[in-house]
Amino acid sequence: MPREKLADAKRKQLERKAAVRRRQIAGSLEGWNASAFEHALDQFDAAARRLKLTENQIAMIKLPRRTTEVLLPVRMDDGTIRNFRAFRVQHNTVRGPAKGGIRFHQDVTVDEIKALAFWMTYKCAVVGIPMGGAKGGIIVDPRTLSSGERERLSRRYMAEMIDLFGPDSDVPGPDVNTGPQVMGWMLDTYVMHKRGFMPGVITGKPMELGGSAGRQSATSRGLICCVREAAARLGLKLEGATAAIQGFGNVGSHAAKFLAQSGVRIVAISDVEGAFRQTAGIDVDAAIAHVARRGSLSGFKGAAPMRRVSQLLELPVDILVPAALENQITTQNAPRVRARIVAEGANGPTTPAADEILAARGTFVIPDILCNAGGVTVSYLEWVQNRMGYYWPEQRVNEDLQRIMEAAFDDVYTTMLRRRVSMRIAAFMVAISRVTEASEMRGLYA
Ligand code: NAD
Numbered sequence: 444m445p446r447e448k449l450a451d452a453k454r455k456q457l458e459r460k461a462a463v464r465r466r467q468i469a470g471s472l473e474g475w476n477a478s479a480f481e482h483a484l485d486q487f488d489a490a491a492r493r494l495k496l497t498e499n500q501i502a503m504i505k506l507p508r509r510t511t512e513v514l515l516p517v518r519m520d521d522g523t524i525r526n527f528r529a530f531r532v533q534h535n536t537v538r539g540p541a542k543g544g545i546r547f548h549q550d551v552t553v554d555e556i557k558a559l560a561f562w563m564t565y566k567c568a569v570v571g572i573p574m575g576g577a578k579g580g581i582i583v584d585p586r587t588l589s590s591g592e593r594e595r596l597s598r599r600y601m602a603e604m605i606d607l608f609g610p611d612s613d614v615p616g617p618d619v620n621t622g623p624q625v626m627g628w629m630l631d632t633y634v635m636h637k638r639g640f641m642p643g644v645i646t647g648k649p650m651e652l653g654g655s656a657g658r659q660s661a662t663s664r665g666l667i668c669c670v671r672e673a674a675a676r677l678g679l680k681l682e683g684a685t686a687a688i689q690g691f692g693n694v695g696s697h698a699a700k701f702l703a704q705s706g707v708r709i710v711a712i713s714d715v716e717g718a719f720r721q722t723a724g725i726d727v728d729a730a731i732a733h734v735a736r737r738g739s740l741s742g743f744k745g746a747a748p749m750r751r752v753s754q755l756l757e758l759p760v761d762i763l764v765p766a767a768l769e770n771q772i773t774t775q776n777a778p779r780v781r782a783r784i785v786a787e788g789a790n791g792p793t794t795p796a797a798d799e800i801l802a803a804r805g806t807f808v809i810p811d812i813l814c815n816a817g818g819v820t821v822s823y824l825e826w827v828q829n830r831m832g833y834y835w836p837e838q839r840v841n842e843d844l845q846r847i848m849e850a851a852f853d854d855v856y857t858t859m860l861r862r863r864v865s866m867r868i869a870a871f872m873v874a875i876s877r878v879t880e881a882s883e884m885r886g887l888y889a
Contacts, residue, residue: 479791494876500879503537507535517596537885538881539567541574544618548585550768556579558790559578559790559791571847573823579600579615579618601632605636609644626648646658654825656835661817661818663694665814665820672853673786679761686760686761687762692767707761711760714739721746756776761782769791771789777796777804790811808865821840
């Protein structure tokens with residue numbers, strides 16, 4: 444078969460497989476097709492009501508300020524040209540330049556990117572870093588691209604969106620299916636256009652290009668910090684506790700590693716290819732090595748494959764870490780979630796209705812905008828180092844991260860107790876107050 448036909452057949456096969464997998468995972472779950480953005484706005488409304496925000500205050504901070512959509516033509520290895528739809532949403536920049544990752548995924552929608560940008564605004568505010576919210580995405584299954592195609596797509600994205608980006612305006616970073624290499628290509632494209640080395644335009648870069656020590660594991664380091672704080676308040680000893688982790692990419696695999704280092708037994712892990720369970724505890728380093736070799740958990744021999752991957756969310760564990768995508772815990776499965784602590788590594792893994800079920804069942808949910816804020820916190824520290832041109836050792840970065848996360852957890856926990864709300868609403872109340880205050884201080888131009 445000619446090469447281009449093979450590539451096409453492979454792409455179609457992967458797309459079919461992904462569709463089947465999505466159906467298996469989602470089942471008939473509500474929320475899969477529901478708009479993540481609607482969920483985000485519901486969360487905003489719940490917190491805004493309790494803060495008694497005025498209509499004018501809400502008008503200034505609730506909705507995204509700018510949505511950009513472009514079509515990216517890319518020359519494929521076989522000489523054909525394919526167009527990819529791509530987005531950048533800037534939600535709010537009242538507290539500083541917009542900040543948010545770029546996602547490569549076949550299911551990206553503009554609504555999803557709006558939700559993710561919205562969460563970035565409040566994530567930055569909840570940890571008190573001086574940045575606003577944004578997010579970007581390209582509709583593509585990157586597994587169907589060669590490295591060269593991925594590079595051309597990444598560069599074209601930066602070139603098409605270049606006027607939006609800048610160290611003082613909008614600073615992208617990595618997200619699902621993007622990492623240091625994609626950031627390196629995008630930085631190079633930016634500096635080739637702007638004619639000056641400005642590493643502060645993008646974060647999550649390779650260390651050699653001004654990336655920060657500790658950035659790769661920062662999200663999970665922040666997550667484990669929140670889990671420790673929560674466990675201490677709930678009287679749960681981490682030594683000997685159990686955990687299940689959905690998603691085994693950057694966030695999930697590092698979270699598994701840090702939890703295991705704290706004495707937690709990792710009894711189940713999963714990725715888009717399947718789920719694996721081992722009651723005696725999974726050797727996390729072996730699973731990470733397997734993924735490094737094979738690209739996914741598929742074929743992992745260190746644990747038994749689970750027949751129904753979504754069952755992972757329902758296992759009787761102390762700690763559940765959803766670290767994949769949005770809308771995974773819904774009204775369908777929330778009544779069967781048995782974890783004591785749900786630590787949201789992913790953005791938006793729990794629908795608002797499911798959240799209420801978890802709250803009624805007494806599950807302690809560490810909400811995404813707090814729980815996974817370690818990533819943006821170290822991205823901010825990377826941006827600070829880029830602007831100084833002076834780089835800190837990892838220990839310094841980790842210490843700052845821990846201090847910021849502990850303070851944020853404490854702000855949210857105290858608000859939860861004082862206002863008798865869930866941790867999620869408390870996190871939004873803390874964050875929305877900060878954004879509102881900044882917005883009021885700036886006033887309305889013109
Ligand atoms: P990644 O691409 O490195 O990993 C994603 C993982 O999820 C992969 O293992 C993939 O196979 C798996 N996955 C995808 N769909 C799945 C499904 N339906 N069921 C089970 N597993 C599935 O991405 P990441 O950077 O680890 O991001 C994961 C989540 O964390 C996303 O929601 C992202 O927005 C959020 N997040 C990431 C960061 C960061 O610094 N990387 C920061 C904050 C939040």
